[in-house]
Amino acid sequence: MIHPLIPLFILLAFPCSVLGADGDWHRWRGPNNDGMAPGDAPLTWSDTKNVAWKKSIPGRGYSSPVTWGKKIFLTTAVPVATGAGTSQPPESDRGPGGGAGTGPEQELRIFCLDRITGQILWERLAKTVKPHEGYHRRYGSFASNSPVTDGQHLFASFGSLGVFCYDLNGKLIWKKDFPPARMRLQFGEGAAPVIDDERLYLKFDQERDSYLVALDKRTGNEIWRVSRDEVSSWSPPLVVTHQGARQLVVSASTKVRAYDPGTGRLLWECAGLGTNVIPAPVTAKDLVHVMSGHREPNLLTIRLGRSGDLTGTDAVVWTNERGNSYTASPVLHDNKLYFVTDSGMLSCLNALTGEPFYRQQRLPRPYNFKASPVGANGKLYLATEEGDVVVVKMGETYEVLATNTMQDQVFIASPAIAGGSLYLRSQDGLYCIRQ
Helix, strand or coil: CCCCCCCHHHHHHCCCCCCCCCCCCCCCCCCCCCCEECCCCCCCCCCCCCEEEEEECCCCCCCCCEEECCEEEEEEEEECCCCCCCCCCCHHHCCCCCEECCCCCEEEEEEEEECCCCCEEEEEEEEEECCCCCEECCCCCCCCCCCEECCCEEEEEECECCEEEEECCCCEEEEECCCCCCCHHHCCCCCCCEEECCEEEEEECCCCCEEEEEEECCCCCEEEEEEECCCCCCCCCEEEEECCEEEEEECCCCCEEEECCCCCCEEEEECCCCCCCCCCCEEECCEEEEEECCCCCEEEEEECCCCEECCCCCCEEEEECCCCCCCCCCEEECCEEEEECCCCEEEEEECCCCCEEEEEEECCCCCCCCCCCEEECCEEEEECCCCEEEEEECCCCCCEEEEEECCCCCCCCCCEEECCEEEEECCCEEEEECC
């Protein structure tokens, strides 16, 4: 998620000013927030081939790991009453609408592992908490927000249950609580925190009193807060740069909005997405792509540089209503936008025009997806709920390169790629796949 001295043109091309060391995956969607990793990753593996290590992780956490140097970090939530078990609350504790009931108290934990060996370097109990509401009984957890690091500190968000800042050796620097969020149907929280310069951005879109907040990443002090006329959404903000100025783009159901990162002032807005917005925005060539895949699905490609209400204007370059991702975030590379439906239909569109190279292509067998695809060296990695990771050749023509099976595994968390290794978090552990 690059060396500290970079030409200005590269800085302007990157959507965020926090740049990791060469080969790091320091935030949820990778070095450039587009799902792509530098370097390479293995093509084939199995339970007995090319698995450098596996480490069991207690509790239930569907956040993705992030890396810096030789360290890899992830979060989890461990039920106090059941110790280190991984099961969800019993049926009698489940809430309405698919959300699991709050159940027992939860220990919110952070793990730091050696990325090369899998050895646990440190573990911290951030907080023991009685959750105010539950999570999606199949796909949720109390640790679904992926952490982020700037190379000096790790920022671990558990949503409204608390945000914690540690140095990379595990020393607590600050912590901050927030009012309890009320999510749609108790589906749980999950928007990843975002770093830009000296600020940490957190989005709390919920069923009432939604807001976006900027914190001083060094102290946790609030810099600004803006109210948002939105209901529950899970898409993280994206910092983009246009003509030397940054914008904070936030997807949601009522309107996509862009804010001044320094003040929270609204810059532009655009209606058109459907409900339950989850996929992260991506950007390249002065275009930002935002997507929804629930009811009234839509994909909006918006040209940066305008202000005010852009709804129905030519600032919306193209749209797409077919085959959009509901849960998984897209990968953007070489002017191609890759995305997969929850039911396993893969599409590749021209990111500049919206014209399909291929659309809703079926994978080798029926799959279900919650993890977002990632890419490296011309290979697109698709981690499924069924335990397979399908590797597809990136380009204008659909081609499956490999199908890698991990027995008795379920992948909900998105993979990470760093230093030539692929990191897969299953429902009970973390795998390092290395050639």
